[in-house]
Amino acid sequence: MRGFLRRDWALIRVNLWFYLLFLAGACLLAVFTDFSISICLILFSVINVMNLFAYDEANQWMGYAAAAPKGRRAMVDARYLLSLCVGGAMAVLQIVVGWLSAPAILQAAAGWLSVLQGMVFGGIYLLYTAVVLPVFYRFGIAKGRMVLILVIAALSGVAVAAASALEDQGVRVYGGLFLLVLLLGAAAMLVSWPISRAVMKKKEF
Secondary structure (H helix, E strand, C coil): CHHHHHHHHHHHHHCHHHHHHHHHHHHHHHHHCCCCCHHHHHHHHHHHHHHHHHHHHHCCHHHHHHHCCCHHHHHHHHHHHHHHHHHHHHHHHHHHHHHHCCCHHHHHHHHHHHHHHHHHHHHHHHHHHHHHHHHHHHHHHHHHHHHHHHHHHHHHHHHHHHHHHHHHCCCCHHHHCHHHHHHHHHHHHHHHHHHHHHHHHHCCC
């Protein structure tokens, strides 16, 4: 697994300067304007990981994984571990930006709210990833991208509708549901992981 993980990180690192430049611009907008980077960070993180599947197909890495001892399982394990690392980094960045963008007199309270927001959006990221990863392993990059768009649209619509309904009833979204969303995301990843393993085990190359 370590080899696949190092390979995935090497691929991401090639374009790291572009990612950092993009994130820096988004963070500056969030700190000095009303721009929200939350959904932007989620989409950026998910797409960043999913792009690795394009490299796998273009360079026949799926076939290599099938030929290597325990290669299929190791490739899946490395991709899921990398997804968790990317999600963790995204949540931390969300927390920092949320705290910095708050007015100085409110930063004490904003720090705790930012933690809650980071957990909520971290959970949403895990839900996206848990659904999309098995689809990419099963159907490949072309069909997987279509599913990714549908999943993003569906989950985003549900999240917005739920937030609107809760706010209409006077319920603070980040007050009581942040832990539930995070736990749902973690549970989805635990279910998704063996599914991806099973898909790769049965897949022919």
